[in-house]
Amino acid sequence: MTNSARPSADSSGAPPAGSASPPSRAEQPRVNKPVLIGxxxxxxxVALWAILDRESADAVIFAxxxxxxxxxxxxxTLLVVAVLAFVVYVAVTKVGKTRLGPxxxxxxFNLFTWTAMLFAAGIGVDLMFFSVAEPIxxxxxxxxxxxxxxxxxxxAMVWTLFHYGILGWGLYALMGMALAYFAYRHNLPLSIRSALYPIIGKRIHGAAGHAVDIAAMLGTIFGIATSLGIGVAQLNYGLYFMFGLPEGTAMQIALIAVAVVMATASVVSGVDKGIRRLAELNVLxxxxxxxxxxxxxxxxxxxxxxxxNIGxxxxxxxxMALDTFAYDRPDDWLNAWTLFFWAWWIAWAPFVGLFLARISRGRTIRQFVxxxxxxxxxxxALWISIFGNSALDLxxxxxxxxGEMAISTxxxxxxxxxxxYPMVPLSxxxxxxxxxxxxVTSADSGALVMxxxxxxxxxxxxxxxxWLRVFWAVVTGVLTLAMLLVGGVPTLQAATVIMGLPFSVxxxxxxxxxxxxxxxxxALAASYRNGLPGALSSRANAAGEQRRGWKQRLARSMAYPGPxxxxxxxxxxxxxxxxxxxxxLESQGVEASLNIEPLNGSGIDTVDLFVDFGPExxxxxQVYPVRKNLPSYARASSATDKYYRMEVFSLEGSYGYDLYGYSQEQLIADVLDHYEMHLEFLHQTREALHTTSVAEHHNVTTGWDDDYQTTEKKEG
Structure with a gap:
């Protein structure tokens, strides 16, 4: 079927009949060799250099x-402020109502599960590390x-909250919003390169796209390795504190191995099981x-x-947000704290952003931000205020x-x-x-995303x-170990500042x-506002209710059709x-196609009218049957608890109203309403942008594989 944007769920969250089927062998995930190898x-x-020539690696990294x-x-400094301003602006404007999906x-996911996963993936063990050490x-x-x-x-408390505050989360919001928008709204791959489609077009599927994903990979793995290095050092001391186990390289290697095994078990089980459950337990x-x-x-x-502290x-x-210390610049402090944190957030942005996009389909931009x-x-803020103030009080x-211990170790x-505090063994x-x-939640989420x-x-x-998830879990562990051997956590922090720079561009x-x-x-929203009186702005009434008699309306309101x-x-x-x-349309020279497909197992067809506008x-x-639960007041007169709504779908998804009971003339009038609004949208787009590179994508692809097969044929 040509360019059919399938509805993915009904109101209860269950897929409509026939809307999904298991991928065939040809549709299984395939390795992206240029990005993997590069x-x-x-x-x-870098890992081998750090292990084989420690002194040189340490000197070069800090230089x-x-x-x-x-x-x-x-x-x-300017970048993180600009990103926060941008995401807030997008959220508060009218476009904030746009869904990250059809x-x-x-x-x-419900709100608790969603926030638990984004929190556990977005922070990690470093919050425990810095919530006490940084204020002191x-x-x-x-x-x-x-x-x-x-x-x-x-x-001191303000600096700690500042470094862990909304400037960093603004970077996560930008990446997650961009990736989810292009993947779920425009059917592009859930990849960093997709966000550049409006800028470089189809070149995202070639060398330019590979370079972007490689830059994201390098930043991501060094950012994760920094958190894991901090975690290893802290857990090593925790085991010494509780059980007297020795501190040192041997124990850290063992901890990395244990974490890799646990992360592997979690990430192989997928988002809905392992990662979700660990994140919820973590937060509790x-x-x-x-x-x-x-x-x-x-x-x-x-x-x-x-x-x-909040005040x-x-x-x-x-x-503080725009303070560059121009007149009294403490270089060592900036590199070790503010600039390190900004680079660290940037390095984590691809990883957390893609993970947030993966779990945020269906939310509006405003809800997401x-x-x-x-x-x-x-x-x-609560965590840092409680632990930081408790430490400062001592x-x-x-x-x-x-205080001296918190600074030196x-x-x-x-x-x-x-x-x-009391009960110290338990706490x-x-x-x-x-x-x-x-x-583990940082490691398994990172392995999944990479x-x-x-x-x-x-x-x-x-x-x-x-197998690729396992590979990246192991590689992350090897890199963490290598950087710890060079110079410990400070070297990991320094490497993060360096690796964050390319991806910041x-x-x-x-x-x-x-x-x-x-x-x-x-422009699309403007086309609806400027549409004809019978158009979508008053869909439930104007498109149909005003065009049929009261008996037809009453019969339709009481109809719950089966298959x-x-x-x-x-x-x-x-x-x-x-x-x-x-x-x-064809008689007037317009290229159009009509596609009729059966929905698997339902005994019902779906019909799709598609009009090609070239580069726009x-x-x-599309008339698509969506299965719904029968209202309780209608179940006594029916042998089943399900019925079907004949909903209208465009490239953007369902318009949410039912065509069942329309005559042919009424349905044709509804099609023309939509068609005229689409022409108005194209006009608004030309006026606003003088280009339609994003809109063009809907005409040339239905997903990653099609584009890649086309690109590979041209290149090979």
Whole structure:
């Protein structure tokens, strides 16, 4: 069937009859060899260099990071602010109502599960590491002013919240929104390159697209390796703290091996099972640990601190967001903290963004951006305020030994804090297990996403093959070990600053491409507003209700057709009506096609009228039977609990109204309403953009495999 955008779920979340079938052998995921080979060679070369020539690798990495920080510090600062402004602007404007998928699609995961997965994938064990170590470090060694003062304490908490705040989550929101929009709205592959389609067109399927995905892979794996390196160091000390197991390279190798095994088991089970369940358990344990410290410690002081920290953050955020330290630049501090965090968020953006897109189909842009910016940071603010203020309280009340430990060996700081509370064996055990879950959820999500990056997927719901997920879980472990051998966590942080730079340029083009594509959505909305009186703006009434008598309307409102009645409507009304429109269009020189296909196992056909507009977006009017649950008040007179709605679908999805009961003339009038609105949309698009590169894609492809087969034939 030509360019048929299939409805994926009915109102209950179950696929409509015949809308999905298992992929055939030809539709199974295939390896994207250029990206797999290119990224593997680059990653393994760095890992081997680090293992075989430690001193040279360490010296070169820190020399390069010094140059990057000194030369591009302003650029990192400006980029993260621009990204946040862009995603907020998109969310609050009218285009924020656009769904990340067809118009009829709805989210597959409830709010708790969704936020648990995005939080667990987007943060990781480093939150435990920095929530205690950073406030103390900024308090005792601030970038400006005198340390160990009341002002230094307030600013220390603000710096920690700033580095973990909405600027970083804005990067995640941009990537997730762009990937989900192009994959689920325009049927492009769920890959970084897809977001550049409005900029470079079909070249995303060639060398330019491969280069983009390789850059994303390098940034992603170094970002994940940094988190895993931090996790290994902290878990190593946690096992020493609880059981006396030795700290050192041998134990860290063992921990990496255990984490790779656990991540492999989780990622092979898929998003709906392993990753989902681990993420939910992870969040529940983290909440329990946070509440324990809140109530076992100085509860009133911590409550005051939460409110005060949020107030300071709101008041100081604008100045801090654009502060480049131009007049008193602390280079070492910037490279180790703010610039490292921005590069780290950028490096994680492809990984987390693709994972967020994978779990966010059906949400509106506004829902997506609001959820990504607000929900995880609300938890982070509570976590950092509770643990950070608890740690500061110890140091400010004379426990200088704890403060010095947090600075010199930050992996010990979290356990050092728990040691000040009762039931330390239990709290330490929960902390260790929570840290392990953070560690594993980062590793398994990363392996899944990197397998997708290096695969050609038959559709946006598919994932890379299991063996490739295992491969990337192992490679991540090897890279983490190599960088720990070179110089530990500081070297991993430095490498992240370097690897984040190339992909930051890609982020700029992604913003440009998404802006261009969303202007097409704006033009589409304008075509509806400017449509004829009988058009979609008053669909439920104008298209049909005003054109039939009251008896017909009453009969239609009481009709709940089964498969036989639905098929009769298709054969006697829908197919003849669309056939007449097709014939008339062709008589006037318009290229049109009529496609009729049976829905598997339902005994009902679907009919699709398709009009090709060359380089501009095609017109599609599809009558598609959607199975629904029969209302309870109608079940007494029916032998079944299901019925069918004859819904209208375009390239954007279902319009949400039922054609059953229309006559041929009424259905033809409805088709013409849509057709005239589509012509208005094309006019609005030309006026607004002078180009239709995004719209063009609907006419030339139905997915990744078709485009790749075409490209490979041309290249080979």
């Amino acid at each position: 990224s593997s060679v680059g990653i393994l070369a 390069v990071v010094g140059w990057v920080g000194g030369t591009f510090g302003w650029y990192y 118009d009829h699609s709805r989210p597959a 470090t900024q308090y005792m060694q601030p970038p400006r002013g005198e340390g160990e003062t009341i002002e230094a304490a307030r600013q 344990l983290a909440v329990a640990l946070m509440l324990f410290v809140f109530f076992a410690g100085k509860t009133r002081f911590l409550a005051d601190g939460i409110v005060g 300071d953050m709101i008041a100081r955020f604008p100045g 609001t959820g990504v910016l607000v929900v995880p940071f609300a938890f982070i 140091v400010m009340n004379g426990n200088t030994a704890f 930050p992996e010990r700081a979290f356990y050092g804090l728990l040691e000040q 330490a055990a929960i902390a260790t297990f929570t840290g392990l879950l953070f560690y 397998a997708n990056f290096t695969s050609k997927l038959p559709d946006s719901e598919a994932d890379g093959p299991n 890609v982020l700029v083009f992604i913003m440009m491409g998404l802006f261009k594509a969303l202007r097409v959505e704006t 036989k009645q639905a098929q009769r409507f298709m054969l006697e009304t829908a197919c003849p009506a669309l056939g007449e429109v097709k014939a008339e 977006r095609a017109f599609k009017y």
